[in-house]
Amino acid sequence: MRNTVSDIWKLYKSGEKIACVTAYDSTSALLADRAGVDLLLVGDSLGMTVLGHETTVPVSLEDCLRHSAAVVRGSEKALVVADMPFMSYHGSSHEALKNASRFMQESLASSVKIEGGEEVAELVKLMVQGGVPVMGHIGLLPQAVLVKGGYKVRGRSKEDEEQLLKDALALQEAGAFAIVMECVKDDAAQRIVSALDIPIIGIGSGLACDGQVQVMHDVLGLDPRFTPRHARKYLNLAEQIEGAFGQYKDDVKSSSFPSNENWY
Numbered sequence: 001m002r003n004t005v006s007d008i009w010k011l012y013k014s015g016e017k018i019a020c021v022t023a024y025d026s027t028s029a030l031l032a033d034r035a036g037v038d039l040l041l042v043g044d045s046l047g048m049t050v051l052g053h054e055t056t057v058p059v060s061l062e063d064c065l066r067h068s069a070a071v072v073r074g075s076e077k078a079l080v081v082a083d084m085p086f087m088s089y090h091g092s093s094h095e096a097l098k099n100a101s102r103f104m105q106e107s108l109a110s111s112v113k114i115e116g117g118e119e120v121a122e123l124v125k126l127m128v129q130g131g132v133p134v135m136g137h138i139g140l141l142p143q144a145v146l147v148k149g150g151y152k153v154r155g156r157s158k159e160d161e162e163q164l165l166k167d168a169l170a171l172q173e174a175g176a177f178a179i180v181m182e183c184v185k186d187d188a189a190q191r192i193v194s195a196l197d198i199p200i201i202g203i204g205s206g207l208a209c210d211g212q213v214q215v216m217h218d219v220l221g222l223d224p225r226f227t228p229r230h231a232r233k234y235l236n237l238a239e240q241i242e243g244a245f246g247q248y249k250d251d252v253k254s255s256s257f258p259s260n261e262n263w264y
Protein backbone atom coordinates (compact mmCIF):
# COMPACT_ATOMS: atom_id res chain seq x y z
CA MET A 1 0.00 0.00 0.00
CA ARG A 2 1.36 3.40 -0.99
CA ASN A 3 2.41 5.85 1.74
CA THR A 4 -0.22 8.42 2.64
CA VAL A 5 0.21 11.71 4.46
CA SER A 6 -0.56 9.77 7.68
CA ASP A 7 2.49 7.57 7.09
CA ILE A 8 4.62 10.68 6.63
CA TRP A 9 3.22 12.16 9.88
CA LYS A 10 3.96 8.86 11.67
CA LEU A 11 7.61 9.14 10.67
CA TYR A 12 7.62 12.76 11.84
CA LYS A 13 6.06 11.95 15.21
CA SER A 14 8.41 9.01 15.80
CA GLY A 15 11.39 11.27 15.10
CA GLU A 16 12.48 9.25 12.07
CA LYS A 17 13.86 11.50 9.34
CA ILE A 18 11.92 11.65 6.09
CA ALA A 19 13.93 10.78 2.96
CA CYS A 20 12.86 12.43 -0.26
CA VAL A 21 14.43 12.63 -3.69
CA THR A 22 13.18 14.02 -6.98
CA ALA A 23 12.23 11.64 -9.79
CA TYR A 24 11.12 12.39 -13.32
CA ASP A 25 10.75 9.02 -15.03
CA SER A 26 9.46 5.57 -14.17
CA THR A 27 12.83 3.74 -14.04
CA SER A 28 14.46 6.08 -11.54
CA ALA A 29 11.20 6.21 -9.55
CA LEU A 30 11.22 2.40 -9.34
CA LEU A 31 14.82 2.34 -8.09
CA ALA A 32 14.35 5.06 -5.46
CA ASP A 33 11.12 3.39 -4.36
CA ARG A 34 12.84 -0.02 -3.99
CA ALA A 35 15.61 1.67 -1.99
CA GLY A 36 12.99 2.77 0.54
CA VAL A 37 12.82 6.50 -0.15
CA ASP A 38 9.65 7.70 1.64
CA LEU A 39 8.56 10.42 -0.74
CA LEU A 40 9.21 11.11 -4.43
CA LEU A 41 8.99 14.70 -5.63
CA VAL A 42 8.34 15.26 -9.32
CA GLY A 43 10.10 18.60 -9.20
CA ASP A 44 9.67 21.28 -11.80
CA SER A 45 13.50 21.12 -11.69
CA LEU A 46 12.80 18.61 -14.50
CA GLY A 47 12.85 21.69 -16.73
CA MET A 48 16.56 22.07 -15.99
CA THR A 49 17.67 18.47 -15.40
CA VAL A 50 15.64 16.71 -18.10
CA LEU A 51 14.44 19.31 -20.60
CA GLY A 52 17.56 21.47 -20.70
CA HIS A 53 16.01 24.83 -19.83
CA GLU A 54 18.09 27.40 -17.95
CA THR A 55 15.48 27.89 -15.20
CA THR A 56 12.20 26.28 -14.11
CA VAL A 57 10.22 29.19 -15.60
CA PRO A 58 9.53 27.61 -19.04
CA VAL A 59 8.14 24.38 -17.53
CA SER A 60 4.53 23.75 -18.56
CA LEU A 61 1.63 22.07 -16.81
CA GLU A 62 1.70 19.35 -19.48
CA ASP A 63 5.42 18.68 -18.81
CA CYS A 64 4.75 18.20 -15.10
CA LEU A 65 1.61 16.10 -15.64
CA ARG A 66 3.40 13.70 -18.01
CA HIS A 67 6.44 13.21 -15.75
CA SER A 68 4.26 12.84 -12.63
CA ALA A 69 2.26 10.08 -14.29
CA ALA A 70 5.50 8.27 -15.19
CA VAL A 71 6.79 8.47 -11.61
CA VAL A 72 3.49 7.16 -10.24
CA ARG A 73 3.60 4.22 -12.69
CA GLY A 74 7.18 3.38 -11.69
CA SER A 75 6.70 3.45 -7.92
CA GLU A 76 4.64 1.42 -5.48
CA LYS A 77 5.28 2.62 -1.94
CA ALA A 78 6.56 6.19 -1.99
CA LEU A 79 4.17 9.12 -1.66
CA VAL A 80 4.34 11.05 -4.93
CA VAL A 81 4.29 14.85 -4.69
CA ALA A 82 3.87 16.74 -7.98
CA ASP A 83 5.31 20.25 -8.30
CA MET A 84 2.86 22.73 -9.81
CA PRO A 85 4.84 24.72 -12.40
CA PHE A 86 5.34 28.44 -12.94
CA MET A 87 2.11 30.47 -13.04
CA SER A 88 -0.16 27.40 -12.92
CA TYR A 89 -1.58 28.51 -9.54
CA HIS A 90 -1.61 32.30 -9.84
CA GLY A 91 -4.38 33.31 -12.26
CA SER A 92 -7.45 32.66 -10.14
CA SER A 93 -8.17 30.16 -7.40
CA HIS A 94 -10.62 28.53 -9.83
CA GLU A 95 -7.84 27.89 -12.35
CA ALA A 96 -5.39 26.83 -9.64
CA LEU A 97 -7.84 24.28 -8.23
CA LYS A 98 -8.60 22.94 -11.70
CA ASN A 99 -4.86 22.53 -12.37
CA ALA A 100 -4.27 20.84 -9.00
CA SER A 101 -7.07 18.39 -9.68
CA ARG A 102 -5.42 17.38 -12.98
CA PHE A 103 -2.39 16.14 -11.01
CA MET A 104 -4.64 14.08 -8.76
CA GLN A 105 -7.00 12.75 -11.44
CA GLU A 106 -4.81 12.45 -14.56
CA SER A 107 -1.31 11.78 -13.15
CA LEU A 108 -2.66 10.01 -10.06
CA ALA A 109 -0.16 11.88 -7.88
CA SER A 110 -0.86 11.77 -4.13
CA SER A 111 -0.32 15.48 -3.52
CA VAL A 112 0.90 18.74 -5.04
CA LYS A 113 3.53 21.28 -4.02
CA ILE A 114 3.36 25.02 -4.62
CA GLU A 115 5.97 27.69 -3.92
CA GLY A 116 5.20 30.55 -1.51
CA GLY A 117 4.15 31.45 2.03
CA GLU A 118 1.47 33.79 3.34
CA GLU A 119 0.52 34.85 -0.19
CA VAL A 120 -0.58 31.31 -1.15
CA ALA A 121 -2.03 30.26 2.24
CA GLU A 122 -5.64 30.97 1.22
CA LEU A 123 -5.18 28.84 -1.90
CA VAL A 124 -3.64 26.00 0.14
CA LYS A 125 -6.72 26.08 2.34
CA LEU A 126 -9.04 25.77 -0.67
CA MET A 127 -7.02 22.88 -2.11
CA VAL A 128 -7.01 20.99 1.18
CA GLN A 129 -10.76 21.59 1.56
CA GLY A 130 -11.17 20.04 -1.88
CA GLY A 131 -9.23 16.95 -0.81
CA VAL A 132 -5.81 17.73 -2.28
CA PRO A 133 -2.90 17.17 0.13
CA VAL A 134 -0.58 20.16 -0.28
CA MET A 135 3.11 20.51 0.45
CA GLY A 136 4.34 24.07 0.96
CA HIS A 137 7.69 25.45 -0.22
CA ILE A 138 9.45 28.38 1.46
CA GLY A 139 12.93 29.92 1.38
CA LEU A 140 14.64 30.01 -1.98
CA LEU A 141 11.83 29.86 -4.54
CA PRO A 142 13.26 28.89 -7.95
CA GLN A 143 10.11 30.04 -9.79
CA ALA A 144 10.83 33.58 -8.53
CA VAL A 145 14.39 33.62 -9.93
CA LEU A 146 13.62 36.35 -12.49
CA VAL A 147 12.01 38.77 -10.01
CA LYS A 148 14.69 38.08 -7.35
CA GLY A 149 17.53 38.34 -9.86
CA GLY A 150 19.15 35.01 -8.94
CA TYR A 151 19.16 32.10 -6.50
CA LYS A 152 19.84 33.55 -3.04
CA VAL A 153 20.15 31.92 0.37
CA ARG A 154 17.30 33.07 2.68
CA GLY A 155 17.10 33.91 6.38
CA ARG A 156 20.30 35.95 6.52
CA SER A 157 18.64 38.96 8.22
CA LYS A 158 16.37 39.06 11.28
CA GLU A 159 13.53 40.52 9.14
CA ASP A 160 13.84 37.73 6.59
CA GLU A 161 13.85 35.12 9.36
CA GLU A 162 10.62 36.63 10.80
CA GLN A 163 9.00 36.58 7.34
CA LEU A 164 9.97 32.93 6.77
CA LEU A 165 8.51 31.98 10.16
CA LYS A 166 5.26 33.81 9.34
CA ASP A 167 5.14 32.03 5.97
CA ALA A 168 5.66 28.61 7.56
CA LEU A 169 2.99 29.23 10.20
CA ALA A 170 0.52 30.47 7.57
CA LEU A 171 1.02 27.31 5.50
CA GLN A 172 0.60 25.10 8.57
CA GLU A 173 -2.56 27.00 9.56
CA ALA A 174 -3.90 26.59 6.00
CA GLY A 175 -3.53 22.80 6.26
CA ALA A 176 -0.29 22.01 4.41
CA PHE A 177 0.83 18.49 5.44
CA ALA A 178 4.54 19.34 5.15
CA ILE A 179 6.80 22.15 3.93
CA VAL A 180 9.94 22.13 1.80
CA MET A 181 12.41 24.69 3.13
CA GLU A 182 15.06 25.53 0.55
CA CYS A 183 18.43 27.18 1.26
CA VAL A 184 17.49 28.80 4.60
CA LYS A 185 20.41 29.71 6.87
CA ASP A 186 20.88 27.13 9.61
CA ASP A 187 19.91 29.22 12.67
CA ALA A 188 16.75 30.56 11.02
CA ALA A 189 15.96 27.02 9.87
CA GLN A 190 16.31 25.62 13.41
CA ARG A 191 13.92 28.24 14.76
CA ILE A 192 11.29 27.50 12.11
CA VAL A 193 11.53 23.73 12.60
CA SER A 194 11.04 24.12 16.38
CA ALA A 195 8.03 26.41 15.93
CA LEU A 196 6.14 24.07 13.55
CA ASP A 197 4.05 20.96 14.17
CA ILE A 198 4.28 19.59 10.62
CA PRO A 199 7.35 18.05 8.95
CA ILE A 200 9.86 20.47 7.43
CA ILE A 201 11.76 18.85 4.58
CA GLY A 202 15.01 20.69 4.07
CA ILE A 203 17.24 21.27 1.07
CA GLY A 204 20.38 23.19 1.95
CA SER A 205 18.80 24.18 5.29
CA GLY A 206 20.80 22.10 7.76
CA LEU A 207 20.33 19.11 10.02
CA ALA A 208 17.48 20.39 12.19
CA CYS A 209 14.94 19.66 9.43
CA ASP A 210 12.61 16.67 9.81
CA GLY A 211 13.74 15.24 6.49
CA GLN A 212 15.83 16.05 3.44
CA VAL A 213 15.10 16.39 -0.25
CA GLN A 214 17.65 16.43 -3.05
CA VAL A 215 17.52 16.53 -6.80
CA MET A 216 18.15 13.04 -8.21
CA HIS A 217 20.77 14.25 -10.68
CA ASP A 218 22.77 15.82 -7.82
CA VAL A 219 22.67 12.66 -5.66
CA LEU A 220 23.77 10.52 -8.60
CA GLY A 221 26.27 12.96 -10.11
CA LEU A 222 24.36 12.61 -13.36
CA ASP A 223 24.61 16.16 -14.70
CA PRO A 224 28.16 17.27 -15.54
CA ARG A 225 27.02 20.91 -15.88
CA PHE A 226 25.95 21.89 -12.35
CA THR A 227 25.80 20.58 -8.78
CA PRO A 228 24.77 22.96 -5.98
CA ARG A 229 26.86 23.14 -2.79
CA HIS A 230 24.01 21.66 -0.74
CA ALA A 231 24.18 18.31 -2.56
CA ARG A 232 26.32 15.25 -1.84
CA LYS A 233 27.30 13.21 -4.88
CA TYR A 234 26.90 9.52 -4.03
CA LEU A 235 28.02 8.50 -7.50
CA ASN A 236 29.74 10.08 -10.45
CA LEU A 237 27.31 8.72 -13.01
CA ALA A 238 28.16 11.39 -15.57
CA GLU A 239 31.69 9.99 -15.87
CA GLN A 240 30.52 6.34 -15.85
CA ILE A 241 27.81 6.92 -18.44
CA GLU A 242 30.08 8.87 -20.74
CA GLY A 243 32.62 6.05 -20.46
CA ALA A 244 30.01 3.40 -21.27
CA PHE A 245 28.75 5.32 -24.31
CA GLY A 246 32.36 5.71 -25.48
CA GLN A 247 33.03 1.96 -25.20
CA TYR A 248 29.80 1.16 -27.02
CA LYS A 249 30.71 3.58 -29.79
CA ASP A 250 34.22 2.08 -30.09
CA ASP A 251 32.76 -1.46 -30.18
CA VAL A 252 30.38 -0.54 -32.98
CA LYS A 253 33.15 1.14 -34.97
CA SER A 254 35.50 -1.86 -34.53
CA SER A 255 32.74 -4.44 -35.16
CA SER A 256 33.29 -6.02 -31.72
CA PHE A 257 29.61 -5.35 -31.04
CA PRO A 258 27.35 -7.19 -31.68
CA SER A 259 28.67 -10.70 -31.08
CA ASN A 260 26.79 -13.93 -31.79
CA GLU A 261 24.77 -13.89 -28.52
CA ASN A 262 23.37 -10.51 -29.60
CA TRP A 263 21.76 -11.62 -32.86
CA TYR A 264 18.94 -13.92 -33.83
Ligand SMILES: Nc1nc(=O)c2c([nH]1)NC[C@@H]1CN(c3ccc(C(=O)N[C@@H](CCC(=O)O)C(=O)O)cc3)CN21
Binds near residue numbers: 048183
Ligand atom coordinates in the same frame (compact mmCIF):
# COMPACT_ATOMS: atom_id res chain seq x y z
N1 LIG B 1 20.33 20.11 -10.30
C1 LIG B 1 19.58 20.95 -9.58
N2 LIG B 1 19.66 20.92 -8.23
C2 LIG B 1 18.91 21.74 -7.45
O1 LIG B 1 19.02 21.67 -6.21
C3 LIG B 1 18.02 22.65 -8.10
C4 LIG B 1 17.95 22.64 -9.51
N3 LIG B 1 18.76 21.80 -10.22
N4 LIG B 1 17.10 23.45 -10.18
C5 LIG B 1 16.06 24.14 -9.45
C6 LIG B 1 16.56 24.63 -8.17
C7 LIG B 1 17.57 25.74 -8.26
N5 LIG B 1 18.40 25.49 -7.10
C8 LIG B 1 19.56 26.18 -6.80
C9 LIG B 1 20.23 26.88 -7.78
C10 LIG B 1 21.38 27.58 -7.49
C11 LIG B 1 21.87 27.59 -6.21
C12 LIG B 1 23.13 28.36 -5.94
O2 LIG B 1 23.78 28.86 -6.84
N6 LIG B 1 23.58 28.49 -4.70
C13 LIG B 1 24.80 29.15 -4.35
C14 LIG B 1 24.62 29.96 -3.10
C15 LIG B 1 24.03 31.31 -3.38
C16 LIG B 1 24.11 32.25 -2.16
O3 LIG B 1 25.09 32.13 -1.38
O4 LIG B 1 23.18 33.08 -1.97
C17 LIG B 1 25.88 28.08 -4.15
O5 LIG B 1 27.04 28.47 -4.00
O6 LIG B 1 25.57 26.87 -4.20
C18 LIG B 1 21.23 26.88 -5.21
C19 LIG B 1 20.06 26.17 -5.52
C20 LIG B 1 17.95 24.34 -6.38
N7 LIG B 1 17.24 23.58 -7.39
Ligand SMILES: CC(C)C(=O)C(=O)O
Binds near residue numbers: 044045203214
Ligand atom coordinates in the same frame (compact mmCIF):
# COMPACT_ATOMS: atom_id res chain seq x y z
C1 LIG C 1 14.40 21.29 -5.18
C2 LIG C 1 13.01 20.78 -4.96
C3 LIG C 1 12.50 21.11 -3.60
C4 LIG C 1 12.08 21.26 -6.03
O1 LIG C 1 11.18 22.04 -5.85
C5 LIG C 1 12.32 20.74 -7.39
O2 LIG C 1 13.11 19.79 -7.57
O3 LIG C 1 11.70 21.27 -8.32
Ligand SMILES: [Mg+2]
Binds near residue numbers: 043045142
Ligand atom coordinates in the same frame (compact mmCIF):
# COMPACT_ATOMS: atom_id res chain seq x y z
MG1 LIG D 1 10.38 22.82 -7.66
